[in-house]
Amino acid sequence: MRGTWLIFQRETKQYFTSPLAYLIAFAFLIITGLIFNNDLTLSVDVKPANPAAVPNFLSFGMIFFAPILTMRLLAEESREGTLELLLTAPVRDNDIVFGKFLSAWFYYSVLLALTFSYQFILISITSPDLGHAISAYIGIWLYGGATIAVGLLFSSLTENQVVAAFLSGTTLLFLWLGNIAGQVITDIEMARIVRTLSLQGHFATSFGQGLVRAEDIVYYAGLMAVMLFITIRIVESHRWR
């Protein structure tokens, strides 16, 4: 617990002082801002404003943001050799992984919270469906956590940050495409399984539409748990190399 907290603190401080993290935050806010602005423009005469516009975009955007946010976390420790020191400090291996995961998720949460400002703008000019917005935000927050867990896993697999980002981005893309594949596959059983495993399948038709379903929460929580479990095992495996 204590180890988790100390590692969380160090990582979080890193996020709030590193130029790269600011660049990510900048891109994140610019892009979500454009998305919001675009949706608002359309709402003038084409369709009503979508209170879930930003979360909907992020369900795709996290394929890129999650790898960049997480690539450094364990790859750098292992390249610099500091992992050896962490593994000989009186903390458990899961403290290391949890601390890093929570820190990245926290940073993402802060970025996400900044996009609430768009909601305030929306509220000030129209009366959006707040329930829809809240459900979409809860969904994309969990969705983000799951993608970050995937990114962390790949960061633990290699010393090379670029490789880590590439691998996790590719994996996330496949997990995302699963939804589309699920719509194309003709075998109904198969399609159902593929959609059940896909990231998007648990967002677009539920959270994104204002629905909070237990099975979707379980899916994202489960994905996080599995990814973190594997990551802990990989970190542990450094002791056996």
Next chain:
Amino acid sequence: MIEVRNLTKYYGNFAAVNDVSFDAHSGEIVGLLGPNGAGKTSTMRMLTGFMPPSGGYAKVAGYDTFKESIEVRRRVGYLPENVPVYPDMTVRDYVMFWAKLRRVAKPKQQVDAALERVQLTDRRNTLVRNLSKGLKQRLGLAQALVHNPEVIILDEPTIGIDPQQVIEVRNTVKELGQDHTVLFSTHILAEAEQVCDRILIINNGHIVASGEPAALRQQIQPGVQLYILLGKHTPGKVQQLFKAIEGVKHIEQQGDGYVLDVEPGHDVRADIATQIVEAGYALLEMRPLAMTLEDIFLNIISDKDYA
């Protein structure tokens, strides 16, 4: 304080550490001396609880390094060979991070004391990435001693830094030896002799010799080599002259100079000097040749059956 019994480490089929046993007591500086690939780092990694042994065991302060790893890790300070750092932290934050992770009771005081000890106090707000190699090495030392551990394990702490820094690091290690048990690895014989209370010589995963520096030198150096440089002379006559001196085992000519192997227990220097002068030659130089690590291994290996 450190108890190592039959410690063995296999990487696949290859035994990097093979049946190593030794003890290190409180307040002792023990040197692990060996060439590249001898198994120094592997031994230390097992002692720090980083990796489990393939066979045998190691105990630190009575705790098994594998079964009671967390207890061991609290009591050990470790500086790995490559001196790992977080480049984006300040010197002080870096040491503070390790202090807190290792549950130091009064982190502020301890961190300041550690920085003072390695003379980095005036650099405490510098970013680690801007430190020179020598200063990084000292930062690594600060990290290893900040929690005032009972055992400090330093893996080749003087490698790759300039001579002035080497001296400072050696002095710090010696100081640390007064109130900690220090295990220190190096491949430089002179360094081990100078810093350590006791030396373990390790090669191919085996401890091939051990003892206090002076005793060890006796044991591993079955005689002395003398280098003698003469002015104008007739080599044949000089060779005969050397041969006649009791205790000279072997003579080898190197240009105008000679390398003599002398049996242990004989001091032939006075004899040689008088005879050469009496024969009318100029004695330009006479000095004992220091043994290198390679010579030692050749000696030990020819003595014992370690191939």
